[in-house]
Amino acid sequence: MSSAALNFFNVTKNLTYAILGTGALGGFYGAKLQQAGLEVHFLVRSDYESVRRNGLFVESVDGDFRLNRVNAYCDVRNMPACDVAIVALKTTQNHLLPDILLPILKENSTVLVLQNGLGIEEEVAAIIDRYKVSGHKIGETKIIGGLCFLCSNKVGDGHIRHLAYGKINLGEHKNNSQHGGIADEMQIIANDFESAGIPIELSSDLLLARWKKLVWNIPYNGLSVVLDATTEELMTNPNSLELVKELMHEVLRGAKSVECDIPLEFIETMLEHTRNMHPYRTSMKIDYDEKRPLELTAIFSNALQAAFSRGVNLPKIRCLYQQLQFLDLRNRTNAVK
Numbered sequence: 536m537s538s539a540a541l542n543f544f545n546v547t548k549n550l551t552y553a554i555l556g557t558g559a560l561g562g563f564y565g566a567k568l569q570q571a572g573l574e575v576h577f578l579v580r581s582d583y584e585s586v587r588r589n590g591l592f593v594e595s596v597d598g599d600f601r602l603n604r605v606n607a608y609c610d611v612r613n614m615p616a617c618d619v620a621i622v623a624l625k626t627t628q629n630h631l632l633p634d635i636l637l638p639i640l641k642e643n644s645t646v647l648v649l650q651n652g653l654g655i656e657e658e659v660a661a662i663i664d665r666y667k668v669s670g671h672k673i674g675e676t677k678i679i680g681g682l683c684f685l686c687s688n689k690v691g692d693g694h695i696r697h698l699a700y701g702k703i704n705l706g707e708h709k710n711n712s713q714h715g716g717i718a719d720e721m722q723i724i725a726n727d728f729e730s731a732g733i734p735i736e737l738s739s740d741l742l743l744a745r746w747k748k749l750v751w752n753i754p755y756n757g758l759s760v761v762l763d764a765t766t767e768e769l770m771t772n773p774n775s776l777e778l779v780k781e782l783m784h785e786v787l788r789g790a791k792s793v794e795c796d797i798p799l800e801f802i803e804t805m806l807e808h809t810r811n812m813h814p815y816r817t818s819m820k821i822d823y824d825e826k827r828p829l830e831l832t833a834i835f836s837n838a839l840q841a842a843f844s845r846g847v848n849l850p851k852i853r854c855l856y857q858q859l860q861f862l863d864l865r866n867r868t869n870a871v872k
Protein backbone atom coordinates (compact mmCIF):
# COMPACT_ATOMS: atom_id res chain seq x y z
CA MET A 536 0.00 0.00 0.00
CA SER A 537 1.38 3.48 -0.87
CA SER A 538 2.33 5.85 1.96
CA ALA A 539 -0.44 8.27 0.94
CA ALA A 540 -2.93 5.42 1.13
CA LEU A 541 -1.61 4.30 4.51
CA ASN A 542 -1.95 7.86 5.69
CA PHE A 543 -5.46 8.01 4.29
CA PHE A 544 -6.35 4.76 6.02
CA ASN A 545 -4.57 5.20 9.38
CA VAL A 546 -5.43 8.79 10.12
CA THR A 547 -9.12 8.02 9.95
CA LYS A 548 -9.80 4.33 10.54
CA ASN A 549 -13.29 4.97 9.31
CA LEU A 550 -13.39 7.37 6.41
CA THR A 551 -15.63 10.41 6.70
CA TYR A 552 -17.78 11.36 3.71
CA ALA A 553 -19.13 14.68 2.46
CA ILE A 554 -22.07 14.61 0.07
CA LEU A 555 -22.01 17.72 -2.10
CA GLY A 556 -25.56 17.82 -3.39
CA THR A 557 -28.19 15.86 -1.49
CA GLY A 558 -30.35 15.00 -4.46
CA ALA A 559 -31.52 11.80 -6.14
CA LEU A 560 -28.03 10.31 -6.31
CA GLY A 561 -26.17 11.99 -3.45
CA GLY A 562 -29.10 11.55 -1.07
CA PHE A 563 -29.37 7.87 -1.95
CA TYR A 564 -25.69 6.89 -1.67
CA GLY A 565 -25.07 9.17 1.32
CA ALA A 566 -28.02 7.71 3.21
CA LYS A 567 -26.88 4.16 2.43
CA LEU A 568 -23.36 4.95 3.74
CA GLN A 569 -24.76 6.46 6.94
CA GLN A 570 -27.10 3.51 7.38
CA ALA A 571 -24.03 1.25 7.19
CA GLY A 572 -22.51 3.14 10.14
CA LEU A 573 -20.22 5.60 8.34
CA GLU A 574 -19.92 9.27 9.24
CA VAL A 575 -21.58 11.29 6.49
CA HIS A 576 -22.05 15.06 6.16
CA PHE A 577 -24.67 16.31 3.73
CA LEU A 578 -24.66 19.66 1.93
CA VAL A 579 -28.35 20.43 1.40
CA ARG A 580 -29.90 23.31 -0.53
CA SER A 581 -33.66 23.93 -0.91
CA ASP A 582 -34.86 21.40 1.69
CA TYR A 583 -32.20 22.15 4.32
CA GLU A 584 -34.68 23.04 7.11
CA SER A 585 -36.71 19.90 6.51
CA VAL A 586 -33.66 17.61 6.35
CA ARG A 587 -32.17 19.19 9.47
CA ARG A 588 -35.41 18.58 11.38
CA ASN A 589 -36.63 15.30 9.92
CA GLY A 590 -33.61 13.64 8.29
CA LEU A 591 -33.88 11.67 5.06
CA PHE A 592 -36.38 9.13 3.83
CA VAL A 593 -35.28 6.63 1.17
CA GLU A 594 -38.10 4.79 -0.54
CA SER A 595 -36.26 1.98 -2.24
CA VAL A 596 -36.85 -1.15 -4.26
CA ASP A 597 -34.35 -2.74 -1.89
CA GLY A 598 -36.38 -1.73 1.17
CA ASP A 599 -37.45 1.66 2.51
CA PHE A 600 -35.55 3.27 5.37
CA ARG A 601 -35.53 6.51 7.29
CA LEU A 602 -32.61 8.33 8.89
CA ASN A 603 -34.13 10.52 11.59
CA ARG A 604 -30.92 12.46 12.14
CA VAL A 605 -28.36 13.44 9.55
CA ASN A 606 -25.48 15.94 9.62
CA ALA A 607 -27.06 18.56 7.36
CA TYR A 608 -25.48 21.88 6.33
CA CYS A 609 -26.73 24.69 4.16
CA ASP A 610 -23.31 26.34 4.04
CA VAL A 611 -20.21 24.40 3.13
CA ARG A 612 -18.11 26.63 5.39
CA ASN A 613 -19.77 24.97 8.39
CA MET A 614 -18.95 21.46 7.22
CA PRO A 615 -15.96 19.58 8.61
CA ALA A 616 -13.18 18.65 6.19
CA CYS A 617 -13.76 15.05 5.10
CA ASP A 618 -11.67 12.17 3.79
CA VAL A 619 -13.92 11.68 0.78
CA ALA A 620 -15.80 14.50 -0.95
CA ILE A 621 -18.54 13.10 -3.17
CA VAL A 622 -19.52 15.45 -5.99
CA ALA A 623 -23.23 14.80 -6.59
CA LEU A 624 -24.44 18.09 -8.03
CA LYS A 625 -25.75 18.23 -11.56
CA THR A 626 -22.82 19.07 -13.82
CA THR A 627 -24.66 22.28 -14.74
CA GLN A 628 -23.69 23.51 -11.26
CA ASN A 629 -20.00 22.60 -11.51
CA HIS A 630 -18.98 26.24 -11.87
CA LEU A 631 -19.72 26.38 -8.11
CA LEU A 632 -17.15 23.70 -7.31
CA PRO A 633 -14.29 26.04 -6.32
CA ASP A 634 -16.54 27.43 -3.56
CA ILE A 635 -18.20 24.15 -2.61
CA LEU A 636 -15.42 21.59 -2.88
CA LEU A 637 -12.23 23.29 -1.74
CA PRO A 638 -13.33 24.21 1.83
CA ILE A 639 -13.94 20.59 2.77
CA LEU A 640 -10.67 19.13 1.50
CA LYS A 641 -7.98 18.20 3.97
CA GLU A 642 -4.54 16.64 3.70
CA ASN A 643 -4.86 13.71 1.29
CA SER A 644 -8.62 13.84 0.77
CA THR A 645 -10.11 11.96 -2.14
CA VAL A 646 -12.64 13.56 -4.47
CA LEU A 647 -15.18 11.10 -5.82
CA VAL A 648 -17.08 12.45 -8.84
CA LEU A 649 -20.35 10.58 -9.32
CA GLN A 650 -21.73 12.64 -12.22
CA ASN A 651 -22.53 11.61 -15.78
CA GLY A 652 -20.53 12.90 -18.72
CA LEU A 653 -16.94 13.56 -19.74
CA GLY A 654 -14.16 15.93 -18.70
CA ILE A 655 -15.31 16.40 -15.11
CA GLU A 656 -12.28 14.97 -13.33
CA GLU A 657 -10.08 17.22 -15.50
CA GLU A 658 -12.13 20.21 -14.35
CA VAL A 659 -11.77 19.16 -10.70
CA ALA A 660 -8.02 18.59 -11.15
CA ALA A 661 -7.63 22.10 -12.60
CA ILE A 662 -9.54 23.63 -9.67
CA ILE A 663 -7.30 21.81 -7.18
CA ASP A 664 -4.12 22.76 -9.06
CA ARG A 665 -5.10 26.44 -9.04
CA TYR A 666 -5.80 26.18 -5.30
CA LYS A 667 -2.36 24.69 -4.68
CA VAL A 668 -0.64 27.27 -6.89
CA SER A 669 -2.27 29.99 -4.78
CA GLY A 670 -0.39 28.61 -1.76
CA HIS A 671 -2.82 26.18 -0.12
CA LYS A 672 -1.28 22.96 1.16
CA ILE A 673 -3.69 20.06 0.80
CA GLY A 674 -1.26 17.27 -0.01
CA GLU A 675 -1.98 14.80 -2.73
CA THR A 676 -5.66 14.82 -3.63
CA LYS A 677 -6.76 11.72 -5.47
CA ILE A 678 -9.61 12.08 -7.93
CA ILE A 679 -11.80 9.09 -8.60
CA GLY A 680 -14.68 8.94 -11.04
CA GLY A 681 -17.74 6.77 -10.53
CA LEU A 682 -20.28 5.80 -13.18
CA CYS A 683 -23.54 5.10 -11.43
CA PHE A 684 -26.02 2.63 -12.87
CA LEU A 685 -28.84 3.98 -10.79
CA CYS A 686 -32.45 5.03 -11.30
CA SER A 687 -33.26 7.42 -8.48
CA ASN A 688 -35.38 10.57 -8.18
CA LYS A 689 -35.76 13.21 -5.52
CA VAL A 690 -39.51 13.44 -5.07
CA GLY A 691 -39.90 15.77 -2.09
CA ASP A 692 -38.07 17.44 0.77
CA GLY A 693 -35.55 14.92 2.09
CA HIS A 694 -37.39 12.21 0.15
CA ILE A 695 -35.46 10.03 -2.30
CA ARG A 696 -37.19 7.43 -4.46
CA HIS A 697 -34.82 4.67 -5.56
CA LEU A 698 -36.44 2.89 -8.50
CA ALA A 699 -33.78 0.43 -9.66
CA TYR A 700 -30.13 -0.65 -9.77
CA GLY A 701 -27.33 1.17 -7.94
CA LYS A 702 -24.02 -0.33 -9.05
CA ILE A 703 -21.05 2.01 -9.37
CA ASN A 704 -18.09 1.53 -11.68
CA LEU A 705 -15.08 3.28 -10.08
CA GLY A 706 -11.90 4.39 -11.84
CA GLU A 707 -9.03 6.64 -10.85
CA HIS A 708 -8.36 9.82 -12.78
CA LYS A 709 -4.78 10.20 -13.99
CA ASN A 710 -3.32 13.15 -15.83
CA ASN A 711 -2.35 12.59 -19.48
CA SER A 712 -5.13 10.00 -19.92
CA GLN A 713 -2.91 7.23 -18.55
CA HIS A 714 -4.76 4.24 -17.23
CA GLY A 715 -5.18 4.58 -13.50
CA GLY A 716 -4.71 1.10 -12.12
CA ILE A 717 -6.57 0.24 -8.94
CA ALA A 718 -5.53 2.75 -6.26
CA ASP A 719 -5.54 1.61 -2.65
CA GLU A 720 -7.81 4.53 -1.74
CA MET A 721 -10.28 3.34 -4.36
CA GLN A 722 -10.33 -0.14 -2.85
CA ILE A 723 -10.98 1.27 0.63
CA ILE A 724 -13.86 3.43 -0.62
CA ALA A 725 -15.21 0.47 -2.60
CA ASN A 726 -15.25 -1.59 0.61
CA ASP A 727 -17.29 1.12 2.36
CA PHE A 728 -19.85 1.22 -0.45
CA GLU A 729 -20.05 -2.56 -0.55
CA SER A 730 -20.61 -2.63 3.21
CA ALA A 731 -23.57 -0.34 2.49
CA GLY A 732 -24.96 -2.82 -0.04
CA ILE A 733 -23.83 -0.91 -3.15
CA PRO A 734 -22.26 -3.20 -5.76
CA ILE A 735 -18.92 -1.85 -7.00
CA GLU A 736 -16.87 -2.65 -10.06
CA LEU A 737 -13.29 -1.37 -10.18
CA SER A 738 -11.98 -0.18 -13.50
CA SER A 739 -8.41 0.56 -14.51
CA ASP A 740 -9.56 2.77 -17.39
CA LEU A 741 -11.85 5.59 -16.26
CA LEU A 742 -12.02 7.22 -19.70
CA LEU A 743 -13.27 4.00 -21.27
CA ALA A 744 -15.82 3.58 -18.48
CA ARG A 745 -17.07 7.15 -19.06
CA TRP A 746 -17.47 6.60 -22.82
CA LYS A 747 -19.30 3.32 -22.20
CA LYS A 748 -21.79 5.16 -19.98
CA LEU A 749 -22.32 7.67 -22.80
CA VAL A 750 -23.47 4.82 -25.05
CA TRP A 751 -26.59 4.91 -22.87
CA ASN A 752 -26.81 8.55 -21.87
CA ILE A 753 -26.38 10.18 -25.29
CA PRO A 754 -29.24 8.42 -27.10
CA TYR A 755 -31.70 7.95 -24.27
CA ASN A 756 -31.23 11.21 -22.37
CA GLY A 757 -31.17 13.21 -25.60
CA LEU A 758 -34.04 11.53 -27.44
CA SER A 759 -36.25 11.37 -24.36
CA VAL A 760 -36.28 15.19 -24.39
CA VAL A 761 -36.45 15.81 -28.14
CA LEU A 762 -39.13 13.14 -28.74
CA ASP A 763 -40.89 13.57 -25.37
CA ALA A 764 -40.63 9.84 -24.76
CA THR A 765 -39.87 7.26 -22.10
CA THR A 766 -37.23 4.59 -22.65
CA GLU A 767 -39.98 2.09 -23.44
CA GLU A 768 -41.45 4.29 -26.18
CA LEU A 769 -37.99 4.80 -27.66
CA MET A 770 -37.46 1.04 -27.74
CA THR A 771 -40.83 0.03 -29.19
CA ASN A 772 -41.08 2.50 -32.05
CA PRO A 773 -38.94 1.18 -34.95
CA ASN A 774 -37.88 4.68 -36.06
CA SER A 775 -36.68 5.81 -32.67
CA LEU A 776 -35.05 2.43 -32.07
CA GLU A 777 -33.11 2.87 -35.31
CA LEU A 778 -32.04 6.33 -34.19
CA VAL A 779 -30.94 5.00 -30.79
CA LYS A 780 -28.75 2.42 -32.53
CA GLU A 781 -27.26 4.95 -34.94
CA LEU A 782 -26.40 7.27 -32.05
CA MET A 783 -24.82 4.38 -30.14
CA HIS A 784 -22.65 3.57 -33.15
CA GLU A 785 -21.50 7.17 -33.26
CA VAL A 786 -20.58 7.09 -29.56
CA LEU A 787 -18.42 4.05 -30.31
CA ARG A 788 -16.73 6.03 -33.12
CA GLY A 789 -16.13 8.94 -30.73
CA ALA A 790 -14.68 6.58 -28.14
CA LYS A 791 -12.42 4.98 -30.72
CA SER A 792 -11.08 8.40 -31.76
CA VAL A 793 -9.62 8.76 -28.23
CA GLU A 794 -8.30 5.19 -28.17
CA CYS A 795 -11.18 3.74 -26.18
CA ASP A 796 -12.29 0.57 -27.89
CA ILE A 797 -15.83 -0.44 -27.06
CA PRO A 798 -16.80 -3.76 -28.65
CA LEU A 799 -19.76 -3.68 -31.03
CA GLU A 800 -21.62 -6.23 -28.88
CA PHE A 801 -21.82 -3.58 -26.16
CA ILE A 802 -24.58 -1.89 -28.16
CA GLU A 803 -26.74 -5.01 -27.99
CA THR A 804 -26.02 -5.26 -24.24
CA MET A 805 -27.25 -1.69 -23.71
CA LEU A 806 -30.35 -2.25 -25.87
CA GLU A 807 -31.18 -5.42 -23.97
CA HIS A 808 -30.59 -3.67 -20.62
CA THR A 809 -33.03 -0.93 -21.66
CA ARG A 810 -35.64 -3.39 -22.95
CA ASN A 811 -35.59 -5.01 -19.52
CA MET A 812 -35.94 -1.72 -17.65
CA HIS A 813 -39.23 -0.42 -16.36
CA PRO A 814 -40.39 2.42 -18.65
CA TYR A 815 -38.09 5.20 -17.43
CA ARG A 816 -38.28 8.98 -17.66
CA THR A 817 -34.59 9.84 -17.98
CA SER A 818 -32.96 12.36 -15.65
CA MET A 819 -32.52 14.78 -18.56
CA LYS A 820 -36.23 14.53 -19.32
CA ILE A 821 -37.06 15.20 -15.67
CA ASP A 822 -34.77 18.25 -15.72
CA TYR A 823 -36.48 19.44 -18.90
CA ASP A 824 -39.96 18.95 -17.48
CA GLU A 825 -38.90 20.81 -14.33
CA LYS A 826 -37.42 23.60 -16.48
CA ARG A 827 -33.96 23.02 -15.04
CA PRO A 828 -30.82 23.38 -17.17
CA LEU A 829 -29.82 20.23 -19.05
CA GLU A 830 -26.43 18.55 -18.61
CA LEU A 831 -25.50 19.22 -22.22
CA THR A 832 -21.89 20.27 -21.79
CA ALA A 833 -20.73 17.20 -19.88
CA ILE A 834 -22.78 14.65 -21.81
CA PHE A 835 -22.81 16.07 -25.36
CA SER A 836 -20.43 18.95 -25.94
CA ASN A 837 -17.39 17.41 -24.23
CA ALA A 838 -17.83 14.16 -26.18
CA LEU A 839 -18.24 16.01 -29.49
CA GLN A 840 -15.18 18.14 -28.79
CA ALA A 841 -13.02 15.20 -27.74
CA ALA A 842 -13.79 13.44 -31.04
CA PHE A 843 -13.51 16.64 -33.09
CA SER A 844 -10.04 17.34 -31.64
CA ARG A 845 -9.04 13.98 -33.17
CA GLY A 846 -10.56 14.93 -36.53
CA VAL A 847 -13.75 12.89 -36.07
CA ASN A 848 -17.21 14.37 -36.66
CA LEU A 849 -20.25 12.79 -35.07
CA PRO A 850 -23.07 14.34 -37.13
CA LYS A 851 -26.08 12.63 -35.56
CA ILE A 852 -24.91 13.39 -32.04
CA ARG A 853 -24.18 16.97 -33.11
CA CYS A 854 -27.65 17.31 -34.62
CA LEU A 855 -29.24 15.99 -31.42
CA TYR A 856 -27.09 18.34 -29.35
CA GLN A 857 -28.16 21.36 -31.44
CA GLN A 858 -31.83 20.49 -30.98
CA LEU A 859 -31.31 20.04 -27.25
CA GLN A 860 -29.57 23.40 -26.99
CA PHE A 861 -32.54 25.02 -28.71
CA LEU A 862 -35.05 23.32 -26.40
CA ASP A 863 -32.98 23.99 -23.28
CA LEU A 864 -32.68 27.70 -24.02
CA ARG A 865 -36.35 28.11 -24.90
CA ASN A 866 -37.42 26.09 -21.87
CA ARG A 867 -35.40 28.20 -19.46
CA THR A 868 -36.25 31.48 -21.14
CA ASN A 869 -39.93 30.63 -20.75
CA ALA A 870 -39.32 29.53 -17.16
CA VAL A 871 -38.17 32.98 -16.08
CA LYS A 872 -41.00 34.87 -17.79
Ligand SMILES: NC(=O)C1=CN([C@@H]2O[C@H](COP(=O)(O)OP(=O)(O)OC[C@H]3O[C@@H](n4cnc5c(N)ncnc54)[C@H](OP(=O)(O)O)[C@@H]3O)[C@@H](O)[C@H]2O)C=CC1
Binds near residue numbers: 624631818
Ligand atom coordinates in the same frame (compact mmCIF):
# COMPACT_ATOMS: atom_id res chain seq x y z
N1 LIG B 1 -30.45 10.24 -10.43
C1 LIG B 1 -29.90 9.16 -10.98
O1 LIG B 1 -30.47 8.05 -10.94
C2 LIG B 1 -28.58 9.27 -11.66
C3 LIG B 1 -27.88 10.48 -11.70
N2 LIG B 1 -26.64 10.51 -12.31
C4 LIG B 1 -25.88 11.75 -12.34
O2 LIG B 1 -25.67 12.21 -11.01
C5 LIG B 1 -25.55 13.64 -10.98
C6 LIG B 1 -26.55 14.18 -9.94
O3 LIG B 1 -27.85 13.91 -10.45
P1 LIG B 1 -29.15 13.82 -9.54
O4 LIG B 1 -28.81 13.41 -8.16
O5 LIG B 1 -30.13 13.03 -10.29
O6 LIG B 1 -29.60 15.35 -9.53
P2 LIG B 1 -30.48 16.11 -8.45
O7 LIG B 1 -30.91 17.40 -9.08
O8 LIG B 1 -31.52 15.21 -7.88
O9 LIG B 1 -29.43 16.40 -7.29
C7 LIG B 1 -28.51 17.43 -7.31
C8 LIG B 1 -28.56 18.07 -5.94
O10 LIG B 1 -27.59 19.12 -5.88
C9 LIG B 1 -28.16 20.14 -5.08
N3 LIG B 1 -27.51 21.43 -5.36
C10 LIG B 1 -27.48 22.13 -6.50
N4 LIG B 1 -26.79 23.27 -6.33
C11 LIG B 1 -26.40 23.28 -5.04
C12 LIG B 1 -25.69 24.20 -4.25
N5 LIG B 1 -25.24 25.34 -4.74
N6 LIG B 1 -25.46 23.89 -2.94
C13 LIG B 1 -25.92 22.75 -2.43
N7 LIG B 1 -26.61 21.84 -3.14
C14 LIG B 1 -26.84 22.10 -4.42
C15 LIG B 1 -29.61 20.18 -5.50
O11 LIG B 1 -30.36 20.82 -4.49
P3 LIG B 1 -31.95 21.00 -4.60
O12 LIG B 1 -32.52 19.73 -4.03
O13 LIG B 1 -32.22 22.21 -3.81
O14 LIG B 1 -32.26 21.16 -6.07
C16 LIG B 1 -29.92 18.70 -5.64
O15 LIG B 1 -30.42 18.16 -4.44
C17 LIG B 1 -25.82 14.11 -12.41
O16 LIG B 1 -24.60 14.29 -13.08
C18 LIG B 1 -26.58 12.91 -13.03
O17 LIG B 1 -26.44 12.84 -14.44
C19 LIG B 1 -26.05 9.39 -12.81
C20 LIG B 1 -26.71 8.20 -12.80
C21 LIG B 1 -28.02 8.04 -12.27
Ligand SMILES: CC(C)(CO)C(=O)C(=O)O
Binds near residue numbers: 683685686700817818
Ligand atom coordinates in the same frame (compact mmCIF):
# COMPACT_ATOMS: atom_id res chain seq x y z
C1 LIG C 1 -28.69 3.95 -17.48
C2 LIG C 1 -29.31 4.41 -16.19
C3 LIG C 1 -30.73 4.84 -16.37
C4 LIG C 1 -29.37 3.21 -15.23
O1 LIG C 1 -28.73 2.10 -15.67
C5 LIG C 1 -28.44 5.48 -15.62
O2 LIG C 1 -27.50 5.14 -14.94
C6 LIG C 1 -28.58 6.93 -15.94
O3 LIG C 1 -29.68 7.51 -15.92
O4 LIG C 1 -27.55 7.56 -16.17
